[in-house]
Amino acid sequence: MAKLAVIVGSVRRDRQGIKVARWIERKLQGRNHIVYFIDPVKLELPLLDRMYKEMSDPPEKIRDLRNMISDAEGYIPVTPEYNHSTSSAMKNTLDYFLEEYYFKPSAIVSYSPGIFGGVNAAQQLRLIFAELGAPAIPSSFVVPRVHEAFAENGDLIDDAYNKRIIKFFEEFEWYVEALKNQRAKGVPY
């Protein structure tokens, strides 16, 4: 059991990503994890003015967000691909914090309507998470043809995903536990 933050990367009104993120949440809960579901729409997160640590009196919703990011033992960003990169919404959410991520792993999920499943966005996000101090595990999980993988109500259509996701989660859980054990011995800074 671990505490894991799922981070939604789209704020578009008819976003596909919410179906992927909710499915990931359900699957993690099914593996007995506690999930912090971070949705920039629900948070009505403004474009970054000050980072959390620069705020003298952070609004309650940003304090709650900080507690989730800080308490999480690993991160699963669910990113769309916009112009071969991650979304501004994802980057904006991530940029509020820094030290909160340190020495914890991330595992990247990407999706797109085409056949590549947002792989370009995943690669860009890998660089961002490296800089945040939460390096991404070697595997990433791509969802090509996202419109065909999920029904409009969010139900998974393609059952193959239920099998394919297991290996990804097992790899992530290994890193979550490994870094948790190592953090307990202390961190270099």
Ligand SMILES: Cc1cc2nc3c(=O)[nH]c(=O)nc-3n(C[C@H](O)[C@H](O)[C@H](O)COP(=O)(O)O)c2cc1C
């Ligand atoms: C600004 C913008 C740029 C996009 N660029 C790409 C792209 O580079 N590659 C791609 O596969 N799809 C691209 N798309 C299509 C999105 O992957 C598709 O709209 C997807 O549903 C976006 O996720 P969302 O619905 O959760 O926001 C783009 C969409 C938008 C709105």
